[in-house]
Amino acid sequence: MKFGFLAHPTSPGHRNQVRGMDLVSRLLEDQRGTVREDAHRHHVRLPLLSSVTSATGAYCTGDVRYLPYTAGELLRLPGTAKDVVAAEVLALREAGADIVGLGGATSIVGDRGLWTAEHTNTPVTSGNSLTTYAAHHAVLHCVRLLDLPVESTRIVVVGYPGSIGLAMTRLLLDDGFPLDLVARRGNRSPDALLRHLGPAQRERVALHDDIGDCYDGPRLYVTASSTGGVVDTARLHPGSIVVDVALPRDVPAAPRSGHDVLVIDGGLVTAADEVRFGDGSVPGPSQQLNGCLAETMVLALEGRAASCSLGRDLDIGMVRTIGELAGRHGFRPTPLAAFGRPLADADIARLAVHHTASRAAPATAADLTAATRWRFAAHVNPPMAKLFAAHHMDRVFTRARGCTLTTADGVPYLDFVAGYGCLNLGHNHPAVTRALRSFMDDGEPTFVQYVSMPARTAELAERLCAVAPPGLDRAFFSNSGAEAVEAALKLARAGTGRRRLVYTRNSYHGKTLGALSVTGRDAHRAAFGPLLPDCVEVPYGDAGALAAVIDGAAAFVVEPVQGEGGVVLPPPGYLKAAQELCRRAGAAFVLDEIQTGLGRTGAMFAAEHDGLEPDVLCLAKSLSGGMVPIAVTLSRAELWDVAYGSSNRAMLHSSTFGGGNFAAAAGLATLDALEAEKLPARAAELGAHLRAGLQGLADRYDFIREVRGIGLMNAVEFDGDFAGAARSLADELLTRLPGDLHALADWMPDDVRDAIRHAGGALESTLGDLMCLRFVHALARDHRILTFVTANHGRTLRIQPPLVLDRDEADRFVAAADAVCRDLGLHAGLEARRSPASAHR
Numbered sequence: 001m002k003f004g005f006l007a008h009p010t011s012p013g014h015r016n017q018v019r020g021m022d023l024v025s026r027l028l029e030d031q032r033g034t035v036r037e038d039a040h041r042h043h044v045r046l047p048l049l050s051s052v053t054s055a056t057g058a059y060c061t062g063d064v065r066y067l068p069y070t071a072g073e074l075l076r077l078p079g080t081a082k083d084v085v086a087a088e089v090l091a092l093r094e095a096g097a098d099i100v101g102l103g104g105a106t107s108i109v110g111d112r113g114l115w116t117a118e119h120t121n122t123p124v125t126s127g128n129s130l131t132t133y134a135a136h137h138a139v140l141h142c143v144r145l146l147d148l149p150v151e152s153t154r155i156v157v158v159g160y161p162g163s164i165g166l167a168m169t170r171l172l173l174d175d176g177f178p179l180d181l182v183a184r185r186g187n188r189s190p191d192a193l194l195r196h197l198g199p200a201q202r203e204r205v206a207l208h209d210d211i212g213d214c215y216d217g218p219r220l221y222v223t224a225s226s227t228g229g230v231v232d233t234a235r236l237h238p239g240s241i242v243v244d245v246a247l248p249r250d251v252p253a254a255p256r257s258g259h260d261v262l263v264i265d266g267g268l269v270t271a272a273d274e275v276r277f278g279d280g281s282v283p284g285p286s287q288q289l290n291g292c293l294a295e296t297m298v299l300a301l302e303g304r305a306a307s308c309s310l311g312r313d314l315d316i317g318m319v320r321t322i323g324e325l326a327g328r329h330g331f332r333p334t335p336l337a338a339f340g341r342p343l344a345d346a347d348i349a350r351l352a353v354h355h356t357a358s359r360a361a362p363a364t365a366a367d368l369t370a371a372t373r374w375r376f377a378a379h380v381n382p383p384m385a386k387l388f389a390a391h392h393m394d395r396v397f398t399r400a401r402g403c404t405l406t407t408a409d410g411v412p413y414l415d416f417v418a419g420y421g422c423l424n425l426g427h428n429h430p431a432v433t434r435a436l437r438s439f440m441d442d443g444e445p446t447f448v449q450y451v452s453m454p455a456r457t458a459e460l461a462e463r464l465c466a467v468a469p470p471g472l473d474r475a476f477f478s479n480s481g482a483e484a485v486e487a488a489l490k491l492a493r494a495g496t497g498r499r500r501l502v503y504t505r506n507s508y509h510g511k512t513l514g515a516l517s518v519t520g521r522d523a524h525r526a527a528f529g530p531l532l533p534d535c536v537e538v539p540y541g542d543a544g545a546l547a548a549v550i551d552g553a554a555a556f557v558v559e560p561v562q563g564e565g566g567v568v569l570p571p572p573g574y575l576k577a578a579q580e581l582c583r584r585a586g587a588a589f590v591l592d593e594i595q596t597g598l599g600r601t602g603a604m605f606a607a608e609h610d611g612l613e614p615d616v617l618c619l620a621k622s623l624s625g626g627m628v629p630i631a632v633t634l635s636r637a638e639l640w641d642v643a644y645g646s647s648n649r650a651m652l653h654s655s656t657f658g659g660g661n662f663a664a665a666a667g668l669a670t671l672d673a674l675e676a677e678k679l680p681a682r683a684a685e686l687g688a689h690l691r692a693g694l695q696g697l698a699d700r701y702d703f704i705r706e707v708r709g710i711g712l713m714n715a716v717e718f719d720g721d722f723a724g725a726a727r728s729l730a731d732e733l734l735t736r737l738p739g740d741l742h743a744l745a746d747w748m749p750d751d752v753r754d755a756i757r758h759a760g761g762a763l764e765s766t767l768g769d770l771m772c773l774r775f776v777h778a779l780a781r782d783h784r785i786l787t788f789v790t791a792n793h794g795r796t797l798r799i800q801p802p803l804v805l806d807r808d809e810a811d812r813f814v815a816a817a818d819a820v821c822r823d824l825g826l827h828a829g830l831e832a833r834r835s836p837a838s839a840h841r
Contacts, residue, residue: 002061003300004092005049005101005293006085009070052297055274055330060300063095064293070248082112089120098305099123101296113310125299127292129309131267132167133323134291134333135245138264139172139222141334142241145349150176156214158182158231159224161196164245164267167314168222169197169205174316179205180214182230196313218354222266223250236261239354254339257378262348265337267291272330288340294331295322301329346370365408369396391777400427403802403809405786414785414809416801421563421595421713424622425673426802432625435669439662446662450654456664463671464619464632469607472617472634477659481594481620482510484631485557488616489514489532490653491635492555492588494643500553501532502587504540508564508791509557509592518557520565521792541570543577550581555588555616560606563595564791567708567715567798575610582615588639590616594631595713598622599674599803602684602711609710615639624666625673629657679803683711686810690714690799693814701821703771714799715790716817718775720768726760769794775820782823783816 049064065088069081089100102113102124117124143153155172159165160181172179183193185207194202208214211230214221218239223231228248236242238260244251245266255261271277271286271294299308302325308318326332336343350370373394377385388394397413399406403426405413415427425432439456448454461475476487493499503509503518510516516525517532520540525531536553538545540562550556560575562568582589591614596606598619603609607617616639620631644650674680691707691714698704698716705717748756772795779785790796801809 001098001300001303001305002063002096003099003101003296004089004095004097005062005064005103005296006067006088006092007064007103007290007293008067012070050278052301053276053280054297054301055272056301056328058301058329060297061096062297062300063092063097065092082115085112086116086120089116089122089124093120093122097122099125099296099299101125101127101292103127103290103292113307117307117310123305123307124310125292125296125308126163126310127290127295128163128167128314129319129322130269130295130298130326130331131245131291132164132171132314132319133326134269135164135222135224135243135266136168136171136319137323137333138243138266138336139168139220140175141336141345142220142243142264142348145345146352146355148355152178154178154180154219156180156182156211156219156221157224158211158221158250159226159246161193161312162224162226163312163314164224165222166196166312167316167319168224168245170201170316171319172222173197173201173204177204180208181205182208182211182214185209218351224266225250228252233259233261233263237354239351241348241351257382260351260354260374260378262343262351263338264343265339268337269294269326269331269333270335272332275330287342288337289331294326298322298326298329298331344370347374350374365398365410368398368408372396391773392781393777395780402426403805412784413780414801414812416785416787416799416813418800418802419621419626420798421600421621421800423626424598424600424679424803425625425670426804427626429625429670429673429804431673431676432627432666432669435665436627436662439665444661444665446660447657448661449659450651454659454661454664456661456668457659460664460667460671461632463668464634467604467671468617468634469605469613471613471615471636473637474635474640476633476635476653477664478631478633478655479629479657480510480631481592481618482512482515483655483658484594484618484620484633485509485515485518485592486512487633487653488557488588488590488592488618488635489518489555491616491633491639491643492590494649494652495639496554496586496588496642498552498554498587499534500549501535502546502549502553502556503535503537504558504562505537506540506562506565506568506792507557507559507592508562509559509594524791540565540568541574543574543581546578547581550585550587553585553587555590556582557590557592559592560596560609560612561601561710561713562792563713563798566717566790566793566796567713569708569710573610575612579612579614588615590614590618592618594618594620598670599680599683600711600713600800602680602687604674604680606710623670624663625670627666628663630663630667631658674803677804680711682805683803686805686807687711687714689807690810690814693811694799694817697814697818697821701824703824704821709799712801712803712805716797716799717793718768718772718795718797720771720795722764722767724764725767726763730756730760771795771824772797774824778820778823779816783812783819785813785816 049062051059051061053059067084067088085102092100100122102116113124113126139155143150155177157165157169157179160169160183169179169181185193190207193207197205215235218237221231221240221242222245223242224245228246228250229252231242231251233251233255240261242251242263243266244263251263255263265288267290268288269291270288275286277286295309346366347370349367373385385394396408397405398408403415405415405427449457457477464475465473478484478487489501501518503520505520507520509519511524513528514532516528517535519525520537536549538549546556556578558578579589591607591612593605593607598604601609607614615636617634619634623632624630644652687709691709694707694716698707703719705719707716709715772789775797776787776789779787787797787799790798
């Protein structure tokens with residue numbers, strides 16, 4: 001059996017997409033010299049739905065055509081729309097259609113479904129039965145997830161007594177819900193409007209002219225007006241859910257972020273994996289199919305060449321029957337969606353907190369996870385929430401110890417990110433947690449700085465100056481690495497009387513304005529200019545470039561290993577030479593050890609590897625064992641004395657929270673643990689073991705460009721070369737598709753061609769970055785190991801576990817990385833496909 005279907009665009013943009021498709025197809029026909037019989041057609045064909053094979057094995061063919069007119073355009077000319085629809089139905093019948101679905105065109109041209117069936121002598125359906133069934137299922141699904149009592153949960157139905165609004169009203173009343181019905185009364189009396197309902201049903205409804213009467217608390221709404229745009233989401237209470245069935249939409253735009261309101265795309269179904277469109281070689285539009293289209297398919301699959309779902313008074317029994325048939329053929333009303341995006345059950349269930357009538361049980365792990373995801377997306381960082389969700393990183397951890405993080409539902413992960421360097425001691429190291437508990441139990445004062453001399457802070461300053469590189473005798477405490485760098489920059493300028501600051505390309509020193517001014521990556525800086533003046537960038541590792549600009553400078557700021565730059569190690573002797581150049585020029589040599597300090601590189605400080613004696617050293621991240629914010633800027637006494645060594649200048653730079661006793665207690669316990677457990681030496685040993693294992697992978701897989709690092713600060717850089725992919729794809733399409741598309745491309749304006757070329761380059765670059773993110777995702781999903789990319793390089797995987805890592809955990813990481821490399825399939829070169837025996841010949 002063959003079905004036909006008449007669709008129409010839901011927005012001007014959608015309309016223009018359809019018209020664009022039509023224009024290109026006509027240009028190609030002109031090139032081939034083809035004159036079509038339907039050259040004056042009102043429609044555009046959608047070839048992806050030329051046939052359907054259902055989950056039962058039933059088969060039908062189809063002819064889907066778009067009318068390139070929006071709902072508003074058709075409403076303005078109802079008479080013309082009626083004639084256009086009738087003509088297209090006749091054309092579909094002549095093309096062999098046994099039944100035609102009118103889609104939204106039924107309501108758009110008024111109550112014309114019956115008229116169209118009669119005047120074209122063709123079986124037609126509005127599709128409203130399956131649309132209503134799917135919308136009803138969506139409401140019941142939400143009620144179950146919110147655990148709402150049916151008898152006291154009022155639901156607002158907008159668009160009564162239209163076809164879908166009336167059917168939804170009857171279904172919901174049968175379920176036992178009390179209803180608020182919003183109708184355009186006009187000259188009709190309440191009795192006239194309610195005549196469609198039985199006497200007992202009328203007692204459980206309230207009739208309203210204006211939806212504004214219903215905005216008095218968290219509600220469930222079903223909207224099916226014929227005008228669109230009737231819901232003001234700004235007036236909806238938090239916890240409200242709108243199932244929007246209308247076309248055009250009654251809620252045209254998503255609610256503002258943070259409003260805690262959901263708008264669900266109503267009347268949609270999703271085809272199961274068993275449903276096949278066409279020959280199955282090209283994926284069909286199986287997600288979020290409009291109920292009207294799916295109903296037309298179901299009737300064809302059932303061999304029912306009879307009109308269905310016409311007129312205002314839908315048969316409720318038929319609504320349920322069509323829904324059951326659709327489910328049997330593989331068309332189901334879940335998962336739900338919101339503005340085209342799949343909606344998880346947890347996203348709905350979290351709204352139960354707004355419903356006082358909810359009988360929801362105490363929060364479960366799933367509830368906590370869902371609530372956290374929403375809160376983060378609404379109030380913290382929406383784009384990052386989308387990134388996390390897209391790469392399945394939106395997990396929520398509730399327990400942590402050592403190298404292991406555990407999710408709310410009890411799944412353990414091996415942590416190879418370690419707070420980006422904050423957790424050298426691992427999570428919740430017992431020595432640090434014990435020290436902090438003791439501090440609180442003893443009732444010691446935390447914030448007494450600037451009105452007294454804080455005892456723990458002074459002790460920590462002494463300890464740090466004792467273990468740091470020689471000559472560092474002053475300590476200024478703050479709260480973060482960026483603040484430590486800011487303090488260093490101000491100290492250098494005040495202590496030297498100069499202004500110029502020299503930094504290296506590809507560096508990272510933080511995102512406050514001063515630290516950003518000496519961070520060597522434009523992507524971090526571009527949105528915040530102008531930055532500090534007189535900041536000069538030089539290549540990392542190039543002593544000659546530094547020599548050319550260091551005279552007259554206040555400071556040279558450098559990382560002993562560029563962490564966020566991709567774990568880049570300096571050339572041998574570079575840092576020593578840089579220090580000497582600074583000495584001769586009278587510039588402060590500022591060493592940023594925020595990531596490298598406290599054992600990370602296999603020594604207490606990375607400066608020890610080269611015997612460095614910096615003028616200023618910045619330290620943060622792991623100084624508290626990852627428990628509380630703390631940072632310190634250590635400096636030579638003579639530099640500090642010039643900058644701040646008088647009564648007038650002693651308080652030129654201060655920090656309200658910097659230097660508190662509580663954070664200092666954590667710092668003291670951290671130093672004790674690093675020394676007692678010999679963690680720097682452990683980092684050196686395990687780091688070498690880990691790199692050896694990873695280098696074995698690099699020798700076998702050609703998409704690993706390099707393994708590098710020092711101690712337990714390591715990285716794997718991926719090749720990620722997709723150069724030419726976009727151009728090759730474009731050439732393939734231009735060559736393989738019918739017609740001379742190259743000729744059309746040749747006539748594109750230069751600015752369009754440049755834009756396409758730029759987009760192709762961006763696509764290829766993004767593919768390289770996505771390869772690394774794919775690796776991150778696979779390690780977490782398949783092996784429960786957490787990693788991430790470095791801030792400056794999306795193709796460099798950071799490998800920075802806590803220093804308490806053991807050999808078994810290191811070996812587990814290498815084995816997991818090997819498995820992911822094997823699974824990368826087409827990304828692997830021939831070398832990766834050799835047998836283990838041949839790989840060593």
